[in-house]
Structures are given as C-alpha cells and as structure tokens.
Amino acid sequence: MNGAAPTGFETWLAARADGEVGAGLDWLEVQRRNALQQVRDQGVPGTKQEAWRYTSVKRLLEQGFARVEDAVTALQIDDIEELLIPDLDSHRVVMVNGRYTPSLSLLGDLPKGVRVTGLRALLASDPDALRERLNGVAGESQPLFAALNTAGLDDGLVILMDRGAILERPIELIHLSVGMDEPRVAQPRHVVSLADGAQATLIERYVSLGESLYCTNSMLELSLGRDAVLKHDRIQVESPNAFHITGLYLSQDAGSRYVGVNIGLGAAWARTDLVTRFSGEHAECDLQGLYLAGDRQLMDYHIDVDHAVPACSSRETFKGILYGKGRAVFDGRVVVAKDAQKTDAAMSNKNLMLSENAEVDTKPQLEINADDVKCSHGTTVGQIEPEKLFYLRSRGISAPLARRMLCLGFAEEIIDALYSDALREAVSEEVGRRLETAPLT
Amino acid sequence: MLSVKGLRANVGENEILKGLDLEVGPGEIHAIMGPNGSGKSTFSHVLSGREGYEVTAGSVTFEGRNLLELEPEERAHLGVFLAFQYPVELPGVNNTYFLKAALNSIRKARGESELDAVSFLRLIKEKLKILHLDDSLLKRAVNAGFSGGEKKRNEIFQMALLEPKLAILDETDSGLDIDALRVVADGVNALRSPERSMIVVTHYQRLLDYIEPDRVHVLAKGRIIRSGGKELALELEEKGYGWVLEQGQAA
Numbered sequence: 001m002n003g004a005a006p007t008g009f010e011t012w013l014a015a016r017a018d019g020e021v022g023a024g025l026d027w028l029e030v031q032r033r034n035a036l037q038q039v040r041d042q043g044v045p046g047t048k049q050e051a052w053r054y055t056s057v058k059r060l061l062e063q064g065f066a067r068v069e070d071a072v073t074a075l076q077i078d079d080i081e082e083l084l085i086p087d088l089d090s091h092r093v094v095m096v097n098g099r100y101t102p103s104l105s106l107l108g109d110l111p112k113g114v115r116v117t118g119l120r121a122l123l124a125s126d127p128d129a130l131r132e133r134l135n136g137v138a139g140e141s142q143p144l145f146a147a148l149n150t151a152g153l154d155d156g157l158v159i160l161m162d163r164g165a166i167l168e169r170p171i172e173l174i175h176l177s178v179g180m181d182e183p184r185v186a187q188p189r190h191v192v193s194l195a196d197g198a199q200a201t202l203i204e205r206y207v208s209l210g211e212s213l214y215c216t217n218s219m220l221e222l223s224l225g226r227d228a229v230l231k232h233d234r235i236q237v238e239s240p241n242a243f244h245i246t247g248l249y250l251s252q253d254a255g256s257r258y259v260g261v262n263i264g265l266g267a268a269w270a271r272t273d274l275v276t277r278f279s280g281e282h283a284e285c286d287l288q289g290l291y292l293a294g295d296r297q298l299m300d301y302h303i304d305v306d307h308a309v310p311a312c313s314s315r316e317t318f319k320g321i322l323y324g325k326g327r328a329v330f331d332g333r334v335v336v337a338k339d340a341q342k343t344d345a346a347m348s349n350k351n352l353m354l355s356e357n358a359e360v361d362t363k364p365q366l367e368i369n370a371d372d373v374k375c376s377h378g379t380t381v382g383q384i385e386p387e388k389l390f391y392l393r394s395r396g397i398s399a400p401l402a403r404r405m406l407c408l409g410f411a412e413e414i415i416d417a418l419y420s421d422a423l424r425e426a427v428s429e430e431v432g433r434r435l436e437t438a439p440l441t
Numbered sequence: 442m443l444s445v446k447g448l449r450a451n452v453g454e455n456e457i458l459k460g461l462d463l464e465v466g467p468g469e470i471h472a473i474m475g476p477n478g479s480g481k482s483t484f485s486h487v488l489s490g491r492e493g494y495e496v497t498a499g500s501v502t503f504e505g506r507n508l509l510e511l512e513p514e515e516r517a518h519l520g521v522f523l524a525f526q527y528p529v530e531l532p533g534v535n536n537t538y539f540l541k542a543a544l545n546s547i548r549k550a551r552g553e554s555e556l557d558a559v560s561f562l563r564l565i566k567e568k569l570k571i572l573h574l575d576d577s578l579l580k581r582a583v584n585a586g587f588s589g590g591e592k593k594r595n596e597i598f599q600m601a602l603l604e605p606k607l608a609i610l611d612e613t614d615s616g617l618d619i620d621a622l623r624v625v626a627d628g629v630n631a632l633r634s635p636e637r638s639m640i641v642v643t644h645y646q647r648l649l650d651y652i653e654p655d656r657v658h659v660l661a662k663g664r665i666i667r668s669g670g671k672e673l674a675l676e677l678e679e680k681g682y683g684w685v686l687e688q689g690q691a692a
C-alpha cells in the first residue's frame with residue numbers, strides 16, 4: 001500500500017509490519033483499494049477548492065506524520081485518572097493512539113441487544129457484521145481525509161444496537177493520544193448502528209497526555225433506523241500542538257432523532273466535517289457546536305445537511321469565542337431537495353471576538369429547491385457589549401472575570417445541551433480555564 | 442462621606458455637568474430632581490465610573506478617596522453601588538452565580554474570606570426575607586426576560602446583598618406602576634441605616650412619597666440650582682420645574 005499517494009500522505013498509509021487488519025477479506029480489500037485510488041486522484045487540497053477555501057493543509061503536511069504502529073500497552077488506569085470525569089456514570093471505552101485498549105476500558109454490563117466492541121476484534125470474529133456497514137453511510141465516494149481513513153483502516157469502536165434496544169447509561173469513548181518519539185497519525189474508525197427504535201447516548205472525548213505533537217484523523221459512520229434516538233456529545237480537548245480531523249457521516253431514517261453537541265477547545269489545527277442525510281420523513285437533526293480559538297489555533301467546521309426527503313427538521317447552532325490571533329471557519333450548507341416539502345431548517349453561527357487580531361470566516365448557505373419549506377440562517381460576529389461589562393464591574397467584579405462570565409454566558413446555551421451536569425461542569429471549567437489566559441490582542 | 446466639588450463633565454463635545462457641588466453625610470438620603478436633560482443620569486454614571494464621560498474639572502471624594510481615579514469595580518469595593526435606570530440583561534449568566542461572584546469579589550478586595558456555597562445561600566435567603574421576595578429570580582439568568590418591576594427589584598436585591606455605604610438610585614421609579622414602586626421603595630426603606638447614604642435620582646416627586654429624603658436638590662443644566670428639605674419636592678410637584686428654573690435664573 002506504499003508508494004503512489006500524493007506527497008505528504010504516503011507516511012500515513014505506510015505498510016504495517018504485521019499486515020493490515022482484516023487482510024484476506026475480499027470486500028474490505030476492494031474498499032481499501034478504492035479509497036487509496038481516491039486519495040491519489042484527489043491530491044493535496046488547495047484553497048481553490050470550495051471546501052478548503054479558508055484552510056490550508058500546508059501546516060499539516062509539513063509535520064510528516066507517520067502511521068501509528070504498535071499499540072501502547074504500558075498505560076495503567078492510574079495514568080489516566082486525571083482525564084476521567086468524576087460522576088460520569090458510563091460504559092467506558094478507551095482508545096489509545098487509535099487502538100481499542102480493553103485494559104483501560106470499563107464496559108460493564110450492557111443491556112440485551114447491544115453490542116459494543118473494537119473494530120479490529122469484530123473484523124476478526126464476525127466480519128459479516130461490518131460488511132454492509134463499513135462505508136455504508138459515507139458511501140464509496142469520499143473526500144480526502146475520509147478516504148485516507150478508509151485506506152488506512154485499523155481499529156475503532158463499533159456499537160450495534162438491535163431493534164428497540166435502549167442504553168440507559170451513556171457510552172463514553174475516550175480517545176487518548178500519547179506522544180511518541182516521532183509525530184504519529186492515528187485514524188480511528190467508528191461505526192454506530194441503531195436499529196429501529198433503539199436509543200443511546202454516546203460521549204466522545206478527545207484528550208491527550210502532555211502537549212505532544214500528533215494527528216488524529218477520526219471518522220464516524222452513524223446510522224439511525226426508524227424512530228431511533230442518538231444523543232451524541234463530542235468534546236475535543238486535544239493537545240495544543242495536535243492536529244485533529246473528524247469526518248462524521250450520519251444517516252437518519254423516518255422519525256429518528258439525532259442531537260449532536262460539538263465542543264472544540266483543543267488542538268492547533270482542527271477540521272470537522274459533519275455530513276448528514278435524511279432517508280425517511282419526520283426525522284430531526286440537531287447539530288450544535290461551541291468552539292474556542294486562540295493564538296496559533298484554527299477551528300474549521302463544515303456542515304452538510306441533505307434534506308433529501310420531505311418533512312424533516314434540522315438545526316445547526318454554532319457559537320465561537322475567538323481571542324489572540326485565533327482563527328475559525330464555519331461553512332454550513334443545507335440543501336433541500338425538490339420534493340422535500342415541509343422541510344424545517346434553521347442555521348445559526350454566532351461569534352464573539354475578544355481580540356482585533358482574531359478572524360472568523362462564516363458562510364451559512366441554504367440551497368432550497370422546494371417551495372413549501374421553513375428555512376432560515378443567520379450569522380453574527382460581535383464583541384462583548386460595554387454595557388454588560390460595566391454592569392458586572394459596577395458590582396465589584398474585575399474586568400477579566402466579568403469578561404469570562406459574559407463569554408460563559410454566551411456559551412451557556414450550547415454547554416447546557418450536554419448530557420449531564422458532570423459533563424457540563426467539566427466543559428464549563430475547561431472553557432473558563434482557557435479564557436482565563438486568553439490574550440485580548 | 443461624599444463630597445462633590447465643582448464637577449464638570451463632557452459627553453463628546455457637549456458639557457453636561459457644569460460645576461456641580463454636593464455634600465452627602467453618613468446615613469443621609471439626598472434626592473436629586475430635575476427635568477430631562479439636566480444631567481441627572483450623567484451624574485450617576487460619573488459617580489460609578491461608567492466609560493464615555495470625560496471629567497474636565499472638579500473633584501469627587503468618597504471617604505477621603507479620590508473616586509474619579511478608580512475603576513468601577515474599585516468603587517464598588519469601597520462601597521459605592523449604582524442601581525441602574527435600565528438594568529442590563531445578561532442571558533446565560535445565572536443570577537445566583539452572578540451575585541456570588543459580586544459578593545465574593547468585594548469581600549476579597551476588602552481582605553475578607555470568600556463565602557462558601559452554603560453560607561452564601563443562607564445569606565441570600567435572609568436577604569430575600571427582608572425584602573419579601575421569593576427565590577424564583579435566583580434560578581434565572583441576570584435580568585434576562587425580567588419585567589420592568591422584576592429588574593428593579595433585582596437591583597434592590599443586589600443592593601441588600603452587597604450592603605453598600607453609598608447607594609445611587611438612578612431613576613429607580615421609571616417604568617414602574619404604583620404597586621411595583623411600593624415594593625421597590627419598601628425594599629429601599631428596609632435598607633436604610635445610619636451607615637448607609639443614598640442618592641435618589643428622580644424626575645418625579647412620587648417616589649419621594651415612599652422614600653423620604655433628608656435633602657432635596659434641583660439639578661438643572663448641569664448644576665444644582667436649589668437645595669432644601671423634603672418640602673421642596675412637594676413644592677416642585679405643585680409648581681413644576683418651570684418655577685424653580687425661573688427662580689434659578691433670577692438668582
């Protein structure tokens with residue numbers, strides 16, 4: 001598999017000494033080859049491509065990330081104690097550098113009809129369970145980083161829920177990155193499949209030990225059957241030197257409901273693509289996001305919502321706080337098909353700029369091809385209002401604390417949508433901590 | 442306690458305060474009355490340190506300190522409190538969290554220990570009782586979606602909690618119906634004490650039916666043109682500002 005990928009990405013896909021996972025599975029080999037061809041065909045994205053207009057991959061390429069080789073086995077649960085959220089009662093799955101790590105995981109008892117397992121393990125024990133599901137949502141034609149993930153498929157988490165199965169406690173997926181001697185890239189691949197009427201909560205957390213340089217190129221395929229419900233919180237607090245990429249592909253059947261809250265705080269360079277498609281009527285998709293970007297930080301969000309069928313509703317509510325020389329991109333696109341009458345779509349992106357040197361490019365787009373729809377979009381870029389600041393200061397609150405309170409107030413709407421108080425508190429604290437040292441110029 | 446001498450202040454190019462003098466002793470309640478545009482709100486804002494005003498002459502001394510050189514929060518630490526004419530809505534900022542941050546900031550600045558959650562809630566309950574308020578406003582975001590009356594009550598509640606030495610009530614009566622006005626005035630009266638001075642800024646005499654001042658001053662065109670006892674307010678009510686303005690010019 002070495003050789004002909006475009007400059008910079010060969011190392012991502014270097015051959016493994018112990019061979020590829022699922023080697024010998026013909027269907028998987030075909031998918032891999034197909035993905036590799038797409039990587040080659042696409043080449044390095046440039047700013048002339050609409051999806052990369054505001055974001056350069058130059059910094060990413062310069063790092064020369066090498067593919068993660070061996071599983072990290074030395075870690076004990078004590079080593080990651082500080083990364084756990086107390087009072088978060090979950091089925092815990094820990095992945096270290098992209099590899100499912102049972103010794104740090106604590107799955108506990110799962111209800112009937114729920115299967116939670118590592119991708120690698122499932123490919124070995126029951127590959128047929130994945131045959132229709134891998135690339136089943138993302139499709140055959142994939143953008144560069146998704147294709148890279150597919151071509152370099154190695155491990156990930158698989159959640160399969162039978163019809164009507166209900167998870168009372170959330171599944172918590174902790175992506176832990178540990179610095180290696182040279183900068184490494186991990187490409188975890190997750191598959192979540194909820195059959196009709198199944199209900200679950202998934203909490204994804206991207207964390208690191210130390211401030212090392214690495215890259216995570218994570219890809220998720222989520223499919224929701226009729227009336228299935230998935231609550232999905234994603235909290236990205238990668239190392240300040242990390243590069244983070246997420247490609248999330250979601251397919252929703254009739255009457256299903258997805259609520260996703262994306263918190264982006266860490267990493268030097270973070271790119272998130274959220275792609276969702278409705279396949280049945282009366283489904284609801286609620287995408288929310290909060291991002292912070294400071295010096296040497298880029299937060300780039302691309303959202304693609306495809307109202308292919310009538311009577312579905314989608315909400316995209318993203319808020320950003322920028323300081324120092326922070327940069328963010330919000331590129332949201334909602335497409336309403338010709339037959340998708342009674343579509344209800346609302347997209348909003350609000351940005352609070354704490355510094356004149358911060359920059360945000362925000363571009364919400366609606367493409368409406370039906371005539372009986374309710375669609376709206378709005379975007380704001382503003383500063384902290386002086387009257388609010390004065391009000392707090394007149395009560396004895398210092399200017400920095402007042403600013404922090406107002407920022408948290410701005411973010412509250414999104415933080416409030418997280419799964420539990422324990423999670424809300426953890427995120428609020430982390431946001432507060434970052435704002436405490438946020439440069440205002 | 443508060444000594445204002447020859448205070449002049451501009452907003453942009455316009456001089457709004459043109460040599461204002463005022464002396465307020467401990468425990469005294471002074472009413473400042475005046476027609477629209479006389480400089481009442483400017484005076485309140487200059488005392489509390491709001492941006493956008495340029496003091497060009499005069500002095501403001503509070504318990505021996507030059508108030509004008511202090512930041513708004515430093516003035517609050519000394520015990521100056523402004524009840525806003527238009528309390529600001531802070532969506533997403535929880536009222537209890539806000540009150541605790543304010544109280545503890547002031548305690549910290551004074552070298553006192555910060556209150557923990559339990560002692561704070563006990564104190565809050567006590568203050569609510571004094572003002573006959575229920576605790577529903579604690580759970581909400583600061584002033585967000587509050588009615589006019591609720592906002593003003595929240596101001597008085599903050600005042601009760603922060604226990605200022607000098608409270609400036611900037612047109613606290615504006616926008617209130619008679620029942621809301623009575624609730625707010627009762628609250629203010631409950632907070633009267635020999636150590637607490639107040640400046641009650643108002644356009645109308647009716648607030649002074651409920652909050653009885655020691656002194657009444659008439660502010661016009663940026664200066665105090667007449668001062669007297671509480672009967673001056675009644676006289677103004679009867680004869681209107683025109684009367685005192687003419688007198689002021691004659692004098």
